Amino acid sequence: MHRIFTLSFYANPAMRVEKLMKHFALLGPILTVSLSVTSSALASDKPPQRDALTTYSDCTLDAALRLDDFRSDAATIARAIQSNCAIEFEIWKNETAAYMTSVDDRHSVSKSLERDQDNLLISMVLKVRKARDDLIAAESTKQHQ
Numbered sequence: 001m002h003r004i005f006t007l008s009f010y011a012n013p014a015m016r017v018e019k020l021m022k023h024f025a026l027l028g029p030i031l032t033v034s035l036s037v038t039s040s041a042l043a044s045d046k047p048p049q050r051d052a053l054t055t056y057s058d059c060t061l062d063a064a065l066r067l068d069d070f071r072s073d074a075a076t077i078a079r080a081i082q083s084n085c086a087i088e089f090e091i092w093k094n095e096t097a098a099y100m101t102s103v104d105d106r107h108s109v110s111k112s113l114e115r116d117q118d119n120l121l122i123s124m125v126l127k128v129r130k131a132r133d134d135l136i137a138a139e140s141t142k143q144h145q
Contacts, residue, residue, distance in 0.1 A: 052088070053096075056085060060085050063080070064077070064124055067081060067084065074122045075122055078121035081121050081125070093109075094110075
């Protein structure tokens with residue numbers, strides 16, 4: 001029964017994303033840590049960095065669901081996600097850094113986002129795996145009742 005559910009988990013992308021997102025808010029809280037340095041810039045109506053963050057978040061979630069084989073170590077999958085979403089990350093990083101007033105601040109924000117990206121993506125991969133395991137356990141429990 002576990003194997004059948006695993007196959008259906010991959011077979012229906014809309015369902016898997018919906019169920020995963022119900023179990024946890026994936027990138028928002030994680031990336032908020034990196035964005036805390038630019039909290040004053042977030043006060044405007046709709047800064048471009050929010051659109052860029054949404055695009056980057058969507059890319060990383062899609063890549064995590066598509067690329068993770070649930071056997072490779074999380075760091076390997078995170079590197080694959082990083083490579084897959086490099087353009088979206090650069091756009092988000094540049095949009096975020098653009099709100100800084102000094103060159104030093106822009107450089108500091110860019111370096112901070114680059115430095116934190118590995119850990120953020122590894123954390124995301126682990127959360128996706130936990131959500132998958134929780135979904136499998138819940139499905140198994142429902143089928144045994």
